[in-house]
Amino acid sequence: MARHFGSCHCGAVSFRLDAEPVEMTTCDCSLCVKRNALMVKVHESELTILSGVDVLTLYEWNTRRARHYFCSRCGIYTFHRKRAAPDHYGVNVFCLDGFDASALPVRATEGIGMTVVDPAAPATWPGPRRPEP
Secondary structure (H helix, E strand, O other), rough: OEHHHHHHHOOOOEEEEOOOOOOOOEEOOOHHHHOOOOOEEEEHHEEEEEEEEEEEEOOOOOOOOOEEEOOOOOOOOOEEOOOOOEEEEEEEEEHHHHHHEEEHOEEEEEEOOEEEEEOOOOOOOOEEEEEEO
């Protein structure tokens, strides 16, 4: 099994992937566009946080299903628990040590049309304004 190590910029948060990603994804939701995310998807059992749990900052918005983690010291987005697949993480490929991003295909995923359910959602959050089923 493949093993990849990663960290935030300052090294406070470190983690390991016990998986061999087969593709990278982009997302066009308002958050991913602003953070310019390029991610690999892994099952929750394949991500182990080695250090820095105490310095991770959580950002949630809209449905609060996706859970986005950032290092509170350097601000780097490391990974997030996925809204559409809550037993998986999207991991920032640029946090993976020595990872050859040019070796994998990139698939664009559609996030811009995901339902907005937060009544206080800013107008800049695209997507249909209706409750989720």
